[in-house]
Amino acid sequence: MWSRRQGRLRPVVCGVEELRRRRREREAVLRKARREQQLVSKRLLRDDAPEEAGEGCVSAILGETEVQQLLRQAQRGTEEKRERALVSLRRGLQHPETQQTFIQLEGSMRTLVGLLTSNQAQLQLEAARCLHELSHSEQSTVAEACLPATSYLLTYLSSHSSDFIELCLYTLGNLIVESEAVRRQLLPQGIVPALAACIQSPHVAVLEALGFALSQLLQAKEAPEKIIPPVSASSSILASTLPQHMLQLLQPGPKLNPGVAVEFAWCLHYIICSQVSNSLLIVHGALSTLGLLLLDMAEAVQRTEDTGLELLACPVLRCVSNLLTEAEMETVGGQMQLRDERVVAALFILLQFFFQKQPSLLPEGLWLLNNLTANSPSFCTSLLSLDLIEPLLQLLPVSNVVSVMVLTVLCNVAEKGPAYCQRLWPGPLLPALLQTLLFSDTEVVGQSLELLHLLFLYQPEAVQVFLQQSGLQALEKHHEEAQLQDRVYALQQTALQG
């Protein structure tokens, strides 16, 4: 997955502390953007060989005359000279100032597009690289200046040069997130059919780039109404062959490429959580494919330490969790449903992995566990027979959010009746509950009370032990809390009568 990316785009070697600081800063910026629902990212593919860039050599900002000169030089002379002019231009375009100068120069984009569509292969590639630099700009005026080139970028998606296609895709991916105005041009220009044709490429780099571009398109605000639904054939994702191909690319096996899979898993997530027409995906076998992928990931996690697997696990978990809520689930045949007990085993292996490597993903994993167990006596039975209650309880101290979810899952099990509660007690559950009753978070305590209620109802012998272990005092702590009062009182009554 990461080999090509690491090869071409390894980070600058600077201090570890510096890297950490930069990462924290960026994370804060991203969180803020997410809260404002403005979370977009562009990608930059830069290919300078070190000897060209030189030691600490920074390319210069180009002024208007220089840009004009380079454009002129790029249009005539030997191919080698023209190419060199474009390379210089491209280096200059790494600077926002040069980008501004370029777009303000009359005829500059027209010239660049001419070079992009010229009959000289290397010039095409260099022109495309210039365009790519521009597409990455944070300034809308610069990115939007690339619009005259989009019909050609799309045309080239059905060409055969994989490097070139990859570049076009990343450029398109950057332009897509620029604004709705840009997308209003790209959609009628046929970006969806072009991507659908391109997804059949055998080149891994092309597929990864395509997944990225598609994920950008699917993340758009207007995607749930205008891009995903099968409204008009020309611009609809669900009406195209993309969903089937995406699922194929997510099938576990020797041909699964993690970098490609990550992109398409995110694509699927954006489609599914838009809740447009998920039954279509279920019919295409999404649940079984993703279920098998979960198994595969759980096995991979046991084999290697640092795989970056959480980047793939996150969207896959989300997809499965959301798909499980589809009402159609009831009517769809057994093949399409998720019934395999190994999914529970895989999920716990992944939960352990998150616990060690990425605790922020624990809620997402537990969300899936909730959706698996809520209406499924079979999965609840699996939790019990595979001895997973104790590991689940070990997650309680992680955070309040995690606690609530753990308790919810346990309630899913307990509410199914005496046969289930008999397996929950005696055991570590009651002591754990006595602990959570001491928490201050209202939601955690509330969920604990619900679980206690079920336990007392179906396993009355537990009441005595509860009393012996100062359960009443624990309850008493919350008798003033508005949200908890009624339930606290009811439990106290039950305990005293029992």
Added chain:
Amino acid sequence: MQLPPALRARLAAGPGTAEPLPVARDPTANAAPFRFAARPVRFPREHEFFEDGDVQRHLYLQDVLLQVADVPEKPRVPAFTCQVAGCCQVFDALDDYEHHYHTLHRNVCSFCKRAFPSGHLLDAHILEWHDSLFQILSERQDMYQCLVEGCTEKFKTSRDRKDHMVRTHLYPVDFRFDKPKKSRSPASPGAGTKASAEVQGNSGERSEGDAMEICTEPVVASPAPVGERRTCSHRDIDHRKKSQDTEKNSAGPREPLLPRRGVP
């Protein structure tokens, strides 16, 4: 977090569904004040539940970092020449050659040597420029297919098609892969020489307007002793083209019935 040792074994074993324990609910289970109800939860796109995972995703995207410190060298091979007849370009890296080949030689019209970015556009070109049957049929029905991938609309004239592409698909008016045919029909004797005249005329300029109209570039990428290689000048190419065209025309109005793609 400790997992039971049997769990890994379970994962490695075959698929299976647990036989569920009997379910028996008491109606007072969710009687007030208790309100727990087991149900699957769904989260919509923008829900804050997704914040952490989304931020991680974008950190990954942005970690495709801007500075390049350690790029592996393009694998170099001993210099070789493009094998396509008439092309003298020399390469020492396979990636460059791949791009060159696909751009200039892959989808080439065997009639007029124009190169196209895709098989789709080449097919349309051959049909519209070199197929007399097409010309005949187009007088009676809409034959000019929209060039945008996925659009199945057809039009009476290439002008109508262009209007459609501009209006519906927001394509540029001067889209370079939709040049109208200059001569009237391929069967007319003037056509051959006109086409070659066009090629000749264009070969001199390097103007941006001429996309894909000449297939080979007579420029040698790496320095080579003059006497050693056959230098491909414009003149040679034109000379060969001219004689080919004259041959075609002198054979009479017989036109190939099946359009052939350029097969390099």
